[in-house]
Amino acid sequence: MNIHEYQAKQLLAKFGVAVPRGGVAYTPDEAAEVAKGLGGPVYVVKSQIHAGGRGAGRFTSDPDGKGGVRVVKSVDDVKTNAAAMLGHTLVTKQTGPAGKEVKRLYIEEGADIKRELYLGMLIDRASSRVTVMASTEGGMEIEEVAHDHPEKILKLAIDPVAGLQAHHARRVAFALGLEGKQVGACVKFVLAMYEAFIALDASIVEINPLVITGAGDVIALDAKMNFDDNALFRHKDVAELRDEDEEDPLEIEAGRHELNYVKLDGNIGCMVNGAGLAMATMDIIKLYGGEPANFLDVGGGATKERVTAAFKIILADKNVGGILVNIFGGIMRCDVIAEGVVAAAREVSLHVPLVVRLEGTNVDLGKKILAESGLPILSANNLADAAEKVVKAVKEAA
Numbered sequence: 449m450n451i452h453e454y455q456a457k458q459l460l461a462k463f464g465v466a467v468p469r470g471g472v473a474y475t476p477d478e479a480a481e482v483a484k485g486l487g488g489p490v491y492v493v494k495s496q497i498h499a500g501g502r503g504a505g506r507f508t509s510d511p512d513g514k515g516g517v518r519v520v521k522s523v524d525d526v527k528t529n530a531a532a533m534l535g536h537t538l539v540t541k542q543t544g545p546a547g548k549e550v551k552r553l554y555i556e557e558g559a560d561i562k563r564e565l566y567l568g569m570l571i572d573r574a575s576s577r578v579t580v581m582a583s584t585e586g587g588m589e590i591e592e593v594a595h596d597h598p599e600k601i602l603k604l605a606i607d608p609v610a611g612l613q614a615h616h617a618r619r620v621a622f623a624l625g626l627e628g629k630q631v632g633a634c635v636k637f638v639l640a641m642y643e644a645f646i647a648l649d650a651s652i653v654e655i656n657p658l659v660i661t662g663a664g665d666v667i668a669l670d671a672k673m674n675f676d677d678n679a680l681f682r683h684k685d686v687a688e689l690r691d692e693d694e695e696d697p698l699e700i701e702a703g704r705h706e707l708n709y710v711k712l713d714g715n716i717g718c719m720v721n722g723a724g725l726a727m728a729t730m731d732i733i734k735l736y737g738g739e740p741a742n743f744l745d746v747g748g749g750a751t752k753e754r755v756t757a758a759f760k761i762i763l764a765d766k767n768v769g770g771i772l773v774n775i776f777g778g779i780m781r782c783d784v785i786a787e788g789v790v791a792a793a794r795e796v797s798l799h800v801p802l803v804v805r806l807e808g809t810n811v812d813l814g815k816k817i818l819a820e821s822g823l824p825i826l827s828a829n830n831l832a833d834a835a836e837k838v839v840k841a842v843k844e845a846a
């Protein structure tokens with residue numbers, strides 16, 4: 449799960465990570481109120497969307513204008529800029545061409561920036577460890593730095609038992625070229641950030657830029673946090689920060705039914721049990737010249753209700769021109785699946801071709817139920833047959 453910059457800063461601050469003062473605003477008046485409280489002389493008006501690259505982004509309402517992060521010098525300017533940003537669509541490198549509507553702003557005190565650095569922590573799958581990444585190239589995307597100047601990134605894999613130690617934090621400080629009191633401030637920052645990472649079951653904490661101010665302070669000017677969804681049950685306070693406006697509505701609905709659904713760009717809806725089989729199904733659709741409209745794993749214990757919900761979600765996607773149901777009945781029985789598919793197809797009054805491939809326990813009974821349902825269901829004998837049939841049926845229906 450993702451959260452907004454201001455939420456990440458609030459969480460990190462609780463652990464002692466240094467962040468500028470600021471407040472969230474949903475209207476221009478609220479923005480002005482927050483700015484008055486901060487007192488100036490410099491304010492920064494920051495679009496809150498779940499995507500980076502806001503500073504360099506552009507609003508569709510004002511393509512030649514200023515970006516999604518604006519430094520201003522008066523409360524009036526905070527208000528006018530807030531009005532120009534709220535309710536408008538911001539397109540950044542990370543939003544895709546459709547952009548995201550800005551519904552919240554973060555009004556922050558302006559920092560006196562001497563240097564912009566990079567500090568990130570993430571779970572490295574190769575080493576299975578929390579890995580600290582630090583670089584002097586702040587403000588740039590770390591992927592670009594890794595590509596062009598890998599030597600400019602310090603990477604430290606942290607032993608999960610011993611945890612991050614002060615000597616790790618000092619190595620970060622020295623790699624960033626810090627001196628004097630900045631070293632101590634950086635050590636405190638890195639230790640606090642790691643504590644937050646572990647305590648909150650984060651999967652990514654990225655501070656870009658981490659800045660050194662004119663006064664020698666080390667502060668987080670931007671903050672991005674992602675969390676391990678499987679650990680959210682033990683962090684109710686984090687789970688409450690979810691902003692459904694930032695998520696795909698179909699994916700939210702799928703989550704309510706415990707379906708693993710990811711929307712894609714193709715036109716063949718897939719309903720499969722098991723993530724591996726779902727991936728294989730997408731592959732074979734492509735092999736036969738089709739494009740999957742989604743990844744959908746209904747899970748091992750799919751009930752009739754869940755199958756119906758899955759059908760509705762697949763069909764809510766306007767691009768879907770046909771559906772392939774590919775179920776392996778291991779723990780689940782094929783007759784139960786077939787009953788679910790038939791009930792769901794009736795309930796949603798299916799208007800696109802439906803190909804069903806069943807295999808496993810009670811497969812003959814399952815196929816009989818499909819055949820006797822009277823519904824125009826195309827039954828398939830194996831994965832290749834199923835893919836070929838659905839690709840053909842979708843082409844013919846189009």
Ligand code: ADP
Pocket residue numbers: 468492499500501502503504517519556557558559560561564587656657669670671
């Ligand atoms: P994004 O990464 O989405 O573009 P950032 O929060 O990193 O957004 O802001 C972009 C740039 O705006 C920063 O690199 C920094 O130069 C400037 N900036 C952001 N917040 C402040 C602030 N509080 N004071 C001064 N400059 C800021």
Ligand code: MG
Pocket residue numbers: 500501587656657670
């Ligand atoms: Mg940034």
